[in-house]
Amino acid sequence: MKHGVCRLCLEEAMLQNSHIFPKSVSKPIRGDKGHMLEITGEGRYGTKPRQDGYKEHLLCSACETFCNDEYEKPFNATWQSIAPTNPWKRGQVIQAKVDYVKFKLFHLLNLFRASISTLPELAGVQLGPHEDVLRKMILKGDAGNSQRYAVAGLVLYSQVDGSLLEANFHPKRMLRERRTSYTMFYLNTEWIVLISDGGAEKVRRLALQEDGTLMLTGHPWQQHPIRDEIFSRIADKEVNPSP
């Protein structure tokens, strides 16, 4: 623990060594020993074990508990019943009713934590003035309307055999129709958050709705803008080597 100002409630407190992304979302790339495998593209297998994912002293213990109880636990419970199963069939769609506020703020919380983090691996996430807007939304449990910081998910699978993409990547800033968005990769899914208002109509149509309607369509990772990165880091390397 370390003394400082909590980045969520802004109170002075002892800060917890917080997970940037909750343990539950790094599961798909955990190895046999429970270590998270970081896809680095280096070494024989292109991976190196990370004991515990990304962590940093960011939040006080009350906020840590709040995030866990309000967002992480409800999200995990929902995801268990709707998560995509291997293999993904072309044209398949997951349609579900979820708790709009908790499901959406779970992803916005992950993006917020990546933005306030000073870890070099997450330097690509810089939300600027949006950071404080998200902070207040998370604290108040206010997810806004469906088009404000719209969140959409695309299940990433291989067009070769339908296998789900079992790798997490660092979040990335992406321009869609010249508007800012961020994309996060976990739970075999690309989670897109639109930052700018308007535009990016394709993503907007897939966004989580205020009545809780969630639609997850699939996208072959071979046709993804970061396919070269995925391919060079995974496709030609054995991600989970057998002992």
Ligand SMILES: [Zn+2]
């Ligand atoms: Zn706090």
